[in-house]
Amino acid sequence: MTTFTPDAPARGPAEHAVRDQIIAAAHQCFARYGYAKTTVADLAKEIGFSKAYIYRFFESKQAIGEEICGSRLEKIISETQDSIEKGDSATDCLRRMFKSLTTRSADLFFHDRKIYDITAHSAAERWGSSEAYKETVREMLAEIIKLGRESGEFERKTPLDETCRAILYAMMPFIDPLHLERNLDLLPDAPQEVVSLILRSLAP
Amino acid sequence: MTTFTPDAPARGPAEHAVRDQIIAAAHQCFARYGYAKTTVADLAKEIGFSKAYIYRFFESKQAIGEEICGSRLEKIISETQDSIEKGDSATDCLRRMFKSLTTRSADLFFHDRKIYDITAHSAAERWGSSEAYKETVREMLAEIIKLGRESGEFERKTPLDETCRAILYAMMPFIDPLHLERNLDLLPDAPQEVVSLILRSLAP
């Protein structure tokens, strides 16, 4: 699994109590007031240091946002991974994977809206956090397809890369936060119907 | 094919020289300055009548927008229909259908941006014009699938409705103007790869 920390030039020590405090404060403020309405000065006040000090640990407000966004996406990934591991076939794993990704994203939308908005913003602005998320999802999918091909569940003619790309494009409306937002009324049936279509396409 | 005129209570006579003048002026102004920047008063001045008179023919500015939007979408539909008719198999028809829809939509984006923006707005606001468009696309697709099933090209187990829905969901990123806009960098390969996946899923 690739790491979520963006390849940007990190500033200051990666491990530091104050850095953790900033993250904690940011998580709280972003969740409560939203990314835009939270100022760096707010975060500074929250942890009892000056604004300038925050810039010893993060090169920008966006970097903090990416960190919050990334760790939330990581949680979705790891929960999804857990669900996949309970699958008893590649078919089952694929169903579980997308079921988990869509329901957990929708959950985020309904129960942690402000954080969800950050992920949507992250996707729109192509932040490192969501690029890394997409890449990890791609890797997870490739793993399942490979498994299914080895076990004889899935066909082996189509190039693996193309298969993965096409599947992700097809699921985009339900995975990409930006698109999901507009398709909430199609949950939970639509994504499952697309997964069924995908599975038919994978038949040997 | 369903008509594009929204089921709204149309105002005034449907056939009328002045009505046509309004449409012509609207098309010109919308294409040049955009829907938002064009005022109803602008249209009135353009055709030499008063603003109030326009409301004898259209119940709102949106109704005019829907008309412009709808007729442009109708053009895409009819051109696509033409292309489909040249297909020599259901498989070919399906490829042609989506190839035509995506390239013509992208074309609209690049060469008639202001009009494209209206279609995107129409999709976002769920205007009648784009609902009708989506419905017509669904009908076109169902027709092709039925043909393919009859000729033995496509499988017959999955319910027709579900097949059509799933295919449209999967192609949404490249058909829906709202989504297409964000995926222009994936053209022209991505939609074709998804169509290939769809065709694999339709194999008997």
Added chain:
DNA sequence: CCTGTGACCGATATGCCAAGTAGTCACCCG
């Protein structure tokens, strides 16, 4: 009946200026 309009209303957009915000830097302290 049909064609056509100016005056009017409530909501929304616009322009403008003060206040706030992201980010930097020189500098302080132990």
Added chain:
DNA sequence: CGGGTGACTACTTGGCATATCGGTCACAGG
């Protein structure tokens, strides 16, 4: 030296008065 900051700048943003816009209506002329 690492830990920490106030003051500064260039750029947005918010708020508010004002103008504009979508839409209606009563009414006029043929």
